[in-house]
Amino acid sequence: MARLHEFADMAALTAALAERVAWRLRDDLAQHEQVVLAVSGGKSPVPLFDALSAQSLVWSRVAVTLADERWVPPDHPDSNEALVRTHLLKDRAATALMVPFWNGDAVPETAAPALSRVLDALPHPFSEVILGMGEDGHIASLFPGAPELAAGLSTRASALAVNPTLAPHARLSLSLHALLNTRDIVLLITGEAKRRVYERALGQGSEEELPVRAILRQNGVPVSVFWAP
Numbered sequence: 001m002a003r004l005h006e007f008a009d010m011a012a013l014t015a016a017l018a019e020r021v022a023w024r025l026r027d028d029l030a031q032h033e034q035v036v037l038a039v040s041g042g043k044s045p046v047p048l049f050d051a052l053s054a055q056s057l058v059w060s061r062v063a064v065t066l067a068d069e070r071w072v073p074p075d076h077p078d079s080n081e082a083l084v085r086t087h088l089l090k091d092r093a094a095t096a097l098m099v100p101f102w103n104g105d106a107v108p109e110t111a112a113p114a115l116s117r118v119l120d121a122l123p124h125p126f127s128e129v130i131l132g133m134g135e136d137g138h139i140a141s142l143f144p145g146a147p148e149l150a151a152g153l154s155t156r157a158s159a160l161a162v163n164p165t166l167a168p169h170a171r172l173s174l175s176l177h178a179l180l181n182t183r184d185i186v187l188l189i190t191g192e193a194k195r196r197v198y199e200r201a202l203g204q205g206s207e208e209e210l211p212v213r214a215i216l217r218q219n220g221v222p223v224s225v226f227w228a229p
């Protein structure tokens with residue numbers, strides 16, 4: 001069951017969420033030599049990344065990886081890796097280890113098995129997975145209508161290639177199985193349109209229609225929904 005945290009604005013949400021993620025990382029660092037934070041790309045997490053990078057913790061023992069990547073090189077404006085390097089791996093967090101998805105292959109299909117092996121070698125469960133959500137209900141790059149969605153929801157492999165029918169770029173995404181191999185999930189959503197999608201996802205319907213349901217309906221990992229208008 002997901003717990004909803006509502007905020008008056010993005011500034012309040014960002015401050016509270018940065019404190020919370022930093023607390024979780026510190027708590028896990030007290031017990032583990034290395035901890036893993038998996039983050040989404042897109043526009044929503046930018047203020048959070050900026051705030052998180054100012055948090056004091058032993059960032060050199062934090063591995064930062066992605067929930068998904070658009071299959072573009074890191075110098076492309078749509079690269080999630082570039083977003084993380086620019087907004088999160090700076091300031092106090094500059095010493096964190098980036099575990100990127102992009103390897104230069106022409107298509108993500110050939111990169112997925114090697115990335116799965118890299119991800120599987122990281123400490124599990126991850127400390128935190130921070131997800132965004134599209135207005136179509138996608139999480140990571142598990143898109144409704146994508147030919148690979150059923151596999152993404154069922155495979156035991158950690159990463160898979162996805163070719164969304166409507167969104168730009170081929171993708172490499174964590175599978176649902178990998179997204180749930182974590183101690184905690186945050187779903188960060190902003191605006192009225194995404195709030196309506198979230199409310200709809202709580203009702204009846206399939207995970208194929210709104211993939212976000214796959215994390216909202218499971219009971220194994222706590223999910224906190226952070227929302228601001």
Ligand SMILES: O=C1O[C@H](COP(=O)(O)O)[C@@H](O)[C@H](O)[C@H]1O
Pocket residue numbers: 039040041042043044045067068069070080131132133134135139140141167
């Ligand atoms: O394409 C993507 O979209 C989602 C949502 O992005 P936003 O810009 O609406 O916040 C994001 O979570 C995902 O990582 C990204 O690849």
